[in-house]
Amino acid sequence: AQTVTQSQPEMSVQEAETVTLSCTYDTSESDYYLFWYKQPPSRQMILVIRQEAYKQQNATENRFSVNFQKAAKSFSLKISDSQLGDAAMYFCAYGSYNQGGKLIFGQGTELSVKP
């Protein structure tokens, strides 16, 4: 069975600095997708970024980028120029066609941003 692990329950970053959130996963599938979701205090799930496993190039979305290491089954999220609004819970998630599109989530990392 596929699993997703986020080993950092909490992280803190100074405003305008860079922070990296870690995620590892376990799967025997070769074709899958990985996602980072942000959950602010409102508890709405907001997609931050996604990565297709078949793509070697790391995905980027403005200040957010990933470091996807397929062989190591690692998928970290880098937030550059951190802003106060980035403070939230961040979830890493795995999905695949074989899983019928359902997402398997990690435990989450609570990110705080210090002014």
Added chain:
Amino acid sequence: EPEVTQTPSHQVTQMGQEVILRCVPISNHLYFYWYRQILGQKVEFLVSFYNNEISEKSEIFDDQFSVERPDGSNFTLKIRSTKLEDSAMYFCASILSGGIYEQYFGPGTRLTVT
């Protein structure tokens, strides 16, 4: 921009009561999901639904749970006899097709069982 909506935003119910959580997925989406998040914990998959039937369900989704798409727009999750441990945030999500695309999540329904 199209969005998934959920009602109510917060539901308080007594143990043993039936609750129905409602979702309106994005209109042209074909695959629908319910997830649960107990406070402070990760988001867990409950059930997926396609072509008017359940395509997969998790261990959490026992006989107390059921899903339905009563018309062309609504997607409901029913809990027949609520337990204290059913207190959680329930998220509905939808995707356009069976390929892996961004799942659009609703804002969630907070269920409190007393």
